[in-house]
Amino acid sequence: MQQLNIPDLPGVTIQLRRSTGAKRLSMRICSLTGQVKLTAPSWVPMGQIQAFLIDKQEWIRGHLSKMSPVSVIEPGAIIPIEGHPHELRHAPKGPSHIGDGALYVGGRTNHFAAKVEGVLKAHARARLAAACDHYAAKLGRPFSSIVLRDTRSRWGSCSAQGRLMFSWRLIMAPPDILSYVAAHEVAHLRHMNHSRAYWDCLTDIHGPWEKKRQWLHDNGASLHRYQFDD
Secondary structure, eight states, rough: OOEEETTSTOEEEEEEEEEOOOOOOEEEETTTOOEEEEEETTSSSSHHHHHHHHHHHHHHHHHHTTOOOOOEEEEOOEEETTTEEEEEEEESSOOEETTTTTTESOOOOOTHHHHHHHHHHOOOOOOOOHHHHHHHHHTTTTOEEEEEEEEEEEEEETTTTTTEEEGGGGGGGGGGHHHHHHHHHTTTTTOSSHHHHHHHHHHHHOOOHHHHHHHHHGGGGGGGGGOOOO
């Protein structure tokens, strides 16, 4: 992996990857980190690559300007919980909990971010379990278990064994978005595909879902801007 720079874009580093399988120059910007990655066929000369970057610099600048900064988890920070802003507060003498527009972290302040993550995961599990129970009852198909992960490539999945997996970050989205993803995966208990029959099944147990799916497409990346590493 080679690093390149564009003179008119100070502070922006381009990660160049040469590929024998690539047929053209292609570029993408990571929605989480803002890292610009360029893939080039192995035969393309560096001069052509530099010209491509200069041609695309306004496109790069425009995309980077729209990205919100990474939010660090610390006392006083604001994070969304079920679609509403909550302030993170330290409550040394009380238990960790959510209430009154805030998330309170009990005990000492060491590993503050990890404690916040723990509260969010517990809240996510409760909400997702209730939603999955609801939709599974409507479908008439049981699921075997619920697993929470911090996935970036998908919001949920369903295995052939009925094991449901979800991103715990869904607890930061509005409740109807979490419910939609729960219904989406529960519907896979009947159809392990995205056929017409599957979408009809999802509509039967959930109702209209298109706006929820679009919300995730437009806003999902913002849920990954909160860094829980202490």
